[in-house]
Amino acid sequence: MLDFSRIWIPYIYLYGVGGGFFLIGMFIILRSRSLKLERVRHKEWYQILIFGFLYYMGIHGLFTFIAIGEMLFATLIGLIMLAMAINLIFTLVKKPKGVR
Amino acid sequence: MDGAIQTSASFWVIIFGYFALILGFGSFFARYNKTTQDFFFSGRRFSWWLVTMSIVATGVGSHSFLKYSAKAYEHGFSSTMTYMNDWFFMPLFLFGWLPIVYYTKVRSIPDYFERRFNPGVRVLATIAILGYMIGYIAIGFLTMGKTLEPLLGIDLYTIIFIVAIISGIYITFGGQTAVIFTDLAQGFILLFAGILVFILGVNYVGGFSVFWNVLSPEFKLPLAHFNQPANFNFVGIFWQDGVAGSVGFLFMNQGLIMRFMACKSVNEGRKAAAFNVLVLLPISTIVVSNAGWVGKAISIVTPEAWNAATQLDHVFTQVAYLITGSEIVFAFVIAAVAAALMSTVDTLINAVAAVVINDVYRPLVKDKDDKHYLKVAMIVSAGATAVGALSTIFFNNFPTLYEAHGFFHSTMTPPLVVAIFLGIFWKRYSTPAAFATFLGGAVFMWIGNKYPQIFISPFDHGIEFNPERPYTYIRALYNTLVCAGSGVIVGLLTTSPTEKKIEGLTVWSLDKAREFFKGSAPNDRPGESIKVKWDIKEGEEDIVCFSIGDMESMGADVGDLVYLADERKWLGGLKSIHSVYGEPHTEDTVVYITQSHADSGLFDKKRKLIAEKEL
Numbered sequence: 001m002l003d004f005s006r007i008w009i010p011y012i013y014l015y016g017v018g019g020g021f022f023l024i025g026m027f028i029i030l031r032s033r034s035l036k037l038e039r040v041r042h043k044e045w046y047q048i049l050i051f052g053f054l055y056y057m058g059i060h061g062l063f064t065f066i067a068i069g070e071m072l073f074a075t076l077i078g079l080i081m082l083a084m085a086i087n088l089i090f091t092l093v094k095k096p097k098g099v100r
Numbered sequence: 101m102d103g104a105i106q107t108s109a110s111f112w113v114i115i116f117g118y119f120a121l122i123l124g125f126g127s128f129f130a131r132y133n134k135t136t137q138d139f140f141f142s143g144r145r146f147s148w149w150l151v152t153m154s155i156v157a158t159g160v161g162s163h164s165f166l167k168y169s170a171k172a173y174e175h176g177f178s179s180t181m182t183y184m185n186d187w188f189f190m191p192l193f194l195f196g197w198l199p200i201v202y203y204t205k206v207r208s209i210p211d212y213f214e215r216r217f218n219p220g221v222r223v224l225a226t227i228a229i230l231g232y233m234i235g236y237i238a239i240g241f242l243t244m245g246k247t248l249e250p251l252l253g254i255d256l257y258t259i260i261f262i263v264a265i266i267s268g269i270y271i272t273f274g275g276q277t278a279v280i281f282t283d284l285a286q287g288f289i290l291l292f293a294g295i296l297v298f299i300l301g302v303n304y305v306g307g308f309s310v311f312w313n314v315l316s317p318e319f320k321l322p323l324a325h326f327n328q329p330a331n332f333n334f335v336g337i338f339w340q341d342g343v344a345g346s347v348g349f350l351f352m353n354q355g356l357i358m359r360f361m362a363c364k365s366v367n368e369g370r371k372a373a374a375f376n377v378l379v380l381l382p383i384s385t386i387v388v389s390n391a392g393w394v395g396k397a398i399s400i401v402t403p404e405a406w407n408a409a410t411q412l413d414h415v416f417t418q419v420a421y422l423i424t425g426s427e428i429v430f431a432f433v434i435a436a437v438a439a440a441l442m443s444t445v446d447t448l449i450n451a452v453a454a455v456v457i458n459d460v461y462r463p464l465v466k467d468k469d470d471k472h473y474l475k476v477a478m479i480v481s482a483g484a485t486a487v488g489a490l491s492t493i494f495f496n497n498f499p500t501l502y503e504a505h506g507f508f509h510s511t512m513t514p515p516l517v518v519a520i521f522l523g524i525f526w527k528r529y530s531t532p533a534a535f536a537t538f539l540g541g542a543v544f545m546w547i548g549n550k551y552p553q554i555f556i557s558p559f560d561h562g563i564e565f566n567p568e569r570p571y572t573y574i575r576a577l578y579n580t581l582v583c584a585g586s587g588v589i590v591g592l593l594t595t596s597p598t599e600k601k602i603e604g605l606t607v608w609s610l611d612k613a614r615e616f617f618k619g620s621a622p623n624d625r626p627g628e629s630i631k632v633k634w635d636i637k638e639g640e641e642d643i644v645c646f647s648i649g650d651m652e653s654m655g656a657d658v659g660d661l662v663y664l665a666d667e668r669k670w671l672g673g674l675k676s677i678h679s680v681y682g683e684p685h686t687e688d689t690v691v692y693i694t695q696s697h698a699d700s701g702l703f704d705k706k707r708k709l710i711a712e713k714e715l
Contacts, residue, residue: 002317010323010334018188018342025191028525032607034195039624045194045370052187052378059184059382060322063177067320 007064015057022053044092051088055081107251107427114431115438119266122439125285145665146362148371150672154283155359155376156384160290163243163444164388165437167502169419170412172392175332176319179392183385184322185342186350186377193350194370196524196607201357202366203613204604207458209354209520216523216605217531219463224538226459228516229354233448233455235495235508236353237488240445241267242495242504246413247437260492267445268485282446286439291380293436294387296429297420301394304423305401314400315393327562331503335561336573340510344576348513351520354455355447364663364673365714391419398422412500445488452484453477503572510576511549515541518583524606526591527599533591540590541583548578614715618661622715627655629712630689631667634703637692643682645692646711651684654713658683661714664691666707677701678714 026049029035036042058081065074172179206212209229214222245260252259302311312320324334349356350373363369395415399406410418417434424430457477498504519537522529548555552570556578563574571578604613614622630653637645644662646654656662658681665676677697685692691711693703703709 002321006318006325007321009326013326013335014185014323014338014342017338018185021188021343022191025189025196028607029191029195032610034199034607034610035191041367048374049191049194052190052374055378056184056187063320063322067177067317067322069317 002068007068011060011064014060019053047088047091051084054084058084107431111251111427111431114428115435118432118435119438119442122282122285122442125282128281144362144678145364145673145676146368147669147672148363148368148375150284151359151363151368152372152376152380153287154281155356155372156287156380157283157290157439157444160287160294160384160388163239163501163505164384165294165391165416166243166246166413167500167505168385168388169390169392169395169416170500171332171502172389173395173415174392174412175324176315176396177322177389177393178324178332178334179389180322180385181324181334181337182341182345183381183388185338186346186381188342189347189350190374190377192521192525192607194373195610197351197520198360198369198373199366199610200524200605200607200613202361202363202369203610203617205617208455209352209357209516210455210459212605213519213523213534216602217534221519221531221534221538222459224535225516225519226455228512228538229352229455230452232348232352232512232516233354233452234484234488234491235512237445237448237452237484238491238495239501239505239508240441240448241489242492243501244438244441245492246501247417247434247441250414250417251434256496257492260489263441264485264489267442267449268482282442286436286442289436289439291383291387293433294384294390297423297433298386298390298394300423300425300429301390301397301419304425305394305397310401311394311397314397319393319396327560328564330564330566331499331569331572333563333573336563336571336576337506339577339580340506340573340575344513344517344580345509347517347521348509352513352516354451358451358454359447364665364676364678391416394423395419445485449481449484449488453480456480456484498569503569506572507569510573510579511545514545514576514579514583518580518587522584522587522591527602527606527608528596529587529591530594530597532594533587536590537583537587540586541579544582544586545579548575548582618715620659623655623657623660623713624715625655627713628653629710630654631708631710632689632691634664634691634693634698634709636695636698640694640696641682642679642694642697644679644694644697645682645685647686647688647690648684649688650691650711651681654711656681656713662711663714664693664697664701664709664711666701666703667710668707669710675702675704681713 030037035046037046058077062074062077062081065071065077168179168182201209201212204212204215206215210222210225213225241260241264242256244263245256248259248263249256302308305311305314324332324337327333327335330336360369360372363372392415395406395410395418398419399408405422407418416437420433421430424433454477457473457480461476461480462473495501495504495508498507515538518541519534522537523534544555552575553565556571556575557565559577559581560571560574563571565571599609603609604616611622630650632646632650644664646656646662651657654662660681662679662681663676664679665671665673668675677693677700679693679697691709697703
């Protein structure tokens, strides 16, 4: 029987604990200035890192909704992911002059 | 055993023909190995796309097809979990570990431990990493045996013996460049073969809607049940594979690290890693799992066609045999899995050779010429193959490859992963603390293994205790905590290392690491890459000379590092060199290089070069 805990507890645990690891990682690389936001290329990487996290949250959410037949939510998540991907691509393509 | 699958001579002709072709392809590139630096790291020359495709073939090991198909058949789409949780550690990898290993030019992971701590910690790290890689090689060989067992109907260990000989010969003479190029070809083939199985399988059951509708909603959920059953549950697999496995694979797999160090720059390494996790891993997880989903659908739609006695580790072979409908296609699919074995195993054998030569042999036998070390590296490769083949006896005791691999990850990775993490991110982490992580951690892990109901059960998240195989996966959490706890407590109680000692070796001093890499302060002035003709200059000094205007376009100064590659980008940097900017001249779009640069880069006189400043 698919109740809330069967469907969503693993998801919440995954992005709760995994999200904790991700946030600690982001905090360390920003605090240590290994990732310097004033550098154009590093700022792009910052955006890619955030995108990647949301992208995986989206994939798992999307397929969970598809599995339980909630197509409306699945479509919504699919559209949000598409918009995020397009936004990221435009950000990466649009570069200030002189920057490789 | 389930019934043997009948094959004709043409099946074996295709299998051996495929092997000959792919090995010949890789061996062609072995001519680029002139030094041990080339043999192990390919001269740090490749573009991200070439490295990322070769990573696919390494990551999607042969064991993946068999072990994920088995779990996919049993538990459904949640077999994809393990490929889909690497991103959590990407910030620490891309902006922590990767630049550190690249800029400090460590020859191996244990080499890092000596620089960060002392030679004693290096010895412990060497033992841990060799155990990890030999175990991985053994699982690769065992997989190959289990793939071919239903086809050949002969003894598992005889098959492993034959496969080990073929792998050993190949890697012994090929080196890292051969590995990268073989893996590049195999990466594409693997993805193609996996997708082909999915398409043919869906077609076999009567189309996508039939396939989709016969599977239950629970089967289609992407995450498993939180803590049931004991042999496949979400939380255990999260800690075993998502944390210990993913971090182990990214941070301590010497084979993978060597791939990133073969990239032409840190940024190319970052691109390779990010593209791999964002794009190729989601595709790969479908590629390696789908045979299990298809097998389940076949067992429901056409139960008469499905051999109910099929062992779980034979699901992939059984499905491939049923759905391909032609011996030629079946032979191709099996050859692709064999290719996956070669990719995983050859990378690891090469990595074992790198560790043994750089961490064991060089410190003992000093002042020999490079040819000597290259010869010993080849002998070690052959030895690693033999030890890996022998170790299959231990892993064959587990019910499935998945459980063997799970136990292996949970036990082997925590000490090294914790030591790497604390080493690069915690400045206070001292040499005694590193010893405590390895030795104290090992003692507590042994105690936990001996008395799991007392020590591991507090962390079991409600997973049922199986007395035969207690806490196969969730033990990774306990093992990680005891290793981290031992290191942190001793770290807090001992004097922290001086800033000078750990300069450039932690994430807190990466600028210093960049400076070490270059030999002087990095020049971060923006610039662009340019296309130039090349000519030979007198002398053998490792410098190249551009015009004043070209140096300005590149934002470069004399003494900066430069990367020169053949203008054909599809070569992925195969024909390229690294050098240093010398005094400029006045002829725009011409670069003067030495004869040895031209020889080492295998530059073609008719082709221009693309030049860019490094760092």
